[in-house]
Each structure stands twice: as structure tokens, then as C-alpha cells.
Amino acid sequence: MKKCSRCKEFKVIEAFHKNKSRKDGRAWECKACKKEHNRKYRQENPEKIAERKHKYYKENFEKIAEQKRKYKQENFEKIAEYNRKYKQENFEKYTEYSRKYKQKNPEKIMELDREYNRKYRQELRPYYLNHLIRSQTGLPAADVPPEFSDIKKAQVLIHRFSLTTKN
Ligand SMILES: [Zn+2]
Numbered sequence: 001m002k003k004c005s006r007c008k009e010f011k012v013i014e015a016f017h018k019n020k021s022r023k024d025g026r027a028w029e030c031k032a033c034k035k036e037h038n039r040k041y042r043q044e045n046p047e048k049i050a051e052r053k054h055k056y057y058k059e060n061f062e063k064i065a066e067q068k069r070k071y072k073q074e075n076f077e078k079i080a081e082y083n084r085k086y087k088q089e090n091f092e093k094y095t096e097y098s099r100k101y102k103q104k105n106p107e108k109i110m111e112l113d114r115e116y117n118r119k120y121r122q123e124l125r126p127y128y129l130n131h132l133i134r135s136q137t138g139l140p141a142a143d144v145p146p147e148f149s150d151i152k153k154a155q156v157l158i159h160r161f162s163l164t165t166k167n
Contacts, residue, residue, distance in 0.1 A: 004030040006037075050101045051108065058116050061127040068142035124153050132156070 001010045006029040016026035017034060027034065042049060057064065072079060102109050120128035129152045133144050 002026060004028075004033055006030070006033040047101070047105065051105070051112075054109070054112065058112070058127070061130075062125070065126070065130065065141050065144075069146075072142055124156060129153055129156070 002013055002016060002024065003010050004016070009030070011030050013026060015030045015032070017031055018025060019027045022028065029037070117128070119125075126149050129149045130141055130144050133139065133148050133152050134141060137144070137148075
């Protein structure tokens with residue numbers, strides 16, 4: 001038995017999450033308390049969580065796009081069917097949520113986007129190249145063939161080079 005430091009109740013050891021950094025190998029609070037705390041945190045900090053998600057997406061865009069591309073290739077039919085259903089059921093809900101968040105935090109989002117866009121444009125990161133290709137071809141991010149990025153990169157480099165030699 002172990003005493004939960006949050007609710008002060010004695011519970012069986014299995015009622016605590018494993019935690020190797022603790023002396024007894026278990027978390028200081030019980031699973032029920034942890035769950036309740038997480039629930040409260042999510043409820044009280046929806047913006048923090050949305051911001052973290054936005055940041056994660058931006059920072060891991062390349063990884064996410066690659067994963068999506070792979071998954072799409074391997075599960076083509078399943079996805080088509082799932083998408084049709086999911087879109088019908090959740091698309092409006094999701095866009096509404098995302099729109100609301102952006103509406104409530106326009107400056108934060110804009111500043112974050114500006115910062116990333118500046119960095120990505122400068123470094124010619126796949127996120128930026130993908131963006132250029134998408135606006136040119138109308139393809140969704142996950143459908144842009146990886147070769148296109150290399151071609152686009154070369155095009156942009158040539159264009160930038162020509163700008164420096166004009167004067
Ligand atoms: Zn507890």
C-alpha cells in the first residue's frame with residue numbers, strides 16, 4: 001500500500017503510475033488523482049493546449065507530412081472510406097473550433113506564423129517549399145510528391161541567384 005500525496009488515501013501500488021525517477025518506482029499521486037488533474041488542466045487551459053498543438057504541428061510539419069504520405073499510400077481505400085464518413089461527421093465541428101481559436105488569438109497565431117514563415121522561407125525548409133507547391137498546384141500537403149520539393153528548391157535558388165546578379 002502507498003499513500004497518495006494528493007488525496008491522502010492509501011491505495012494498492014497498482015493504483016499509481018510507474019515512474020522510474022521515483023524512489024519506489026511509482027508516481028507520487030494515484031492514477032485517479034492524475035486523471036482528474038489532467039482533466040481539470042485541459043478544461044482550464046484550452047488555449048495553452050491549442051497553442052501547443054499548433055506549435056507542434058509547425059515544428060514537426062515535415063515529419064507529419066511524411067507520415068501521412070506513407071500511411072496514405074499503404075491504406076488508400078480504407079482512408080477514402082473513412083474520410084468520407086469522418087468529414088461528414090466532424091469537419092464542421094473541427095473547422096469551427098479552429099476558427100474560434102484563431103479568432104480569439106489572432107495576434108498570437110499571426111506572430112507565430114510570421115516567425116515560422118520567415119525562418120522557413122530563409123532556410124527553404126520543406127514546409128515553405130510545400131506551401132509554394134501547394135499554391136501552384138492546388139494539391140493537399142500530403143499529396144505533394146517529395147521530388148517536387150527538390151525541384152522547387154532548385155527553382156527558388158536559381159531565382160534568388162538571378163536577383164543577386166541583376167544589379
Ligand atoms: Zn489520489
